[in-house]
Amino acid sequence: MAVRIDYGRCISCGGCVALCPQGALRMKAFHLTLAPERCTDCRLCVNACPVGALWPGVSHYGEDYEAL
Numbered sequence: 001m002a003v004r005i006d007y008g009r010c011i012s013c014g015g016c017v018a019l020c021p022q023g024a025l026r027m028k029a030f031h032l033t034l035a036p037e038r039c040t041d042c043r044l045c046v047n048a049c050p051v052g053a054l055w056p057g058v059s060h061y062g063e064d065y066e067a068l
């Protein structure tokens with residue numbers, strides 16, 4: 001599972017783009033994009049986003065959020 005982006009909150013600061021070790025996050029014309037196939041759900045970006053715009057794809061119990 002990949003993280004999810006809340007575009008209503010994202011302020012396009014670019015912080016998560018620089019952090020992602022997989023290069024899964026990109027910024028294009030102030031619009032954040034995610035390549036889900038690259039994301040390992042490490043949550044570095046989730047924990048670093050200053051406005052809480054990124055959500056993990058998997059819960060702390062290992063469950064897929066999409067399935068809940």
Ligand code: SF4
Pocket residue numbers: 009010011012013014015016017032048049050051052053054
């Ligand atoms: S760190 Fe948060 S606010 Fe900044 S670009 Fe990423 S998702 Fe958007």
Ligand code: SF4
Pocket residue numbers: 002003019020021022023024025038039040041042043044045046
């Ligand atoms: S969870 Fe990790 S791998 Fe996925 S986009 Fe965020 S920093 Fe990159």
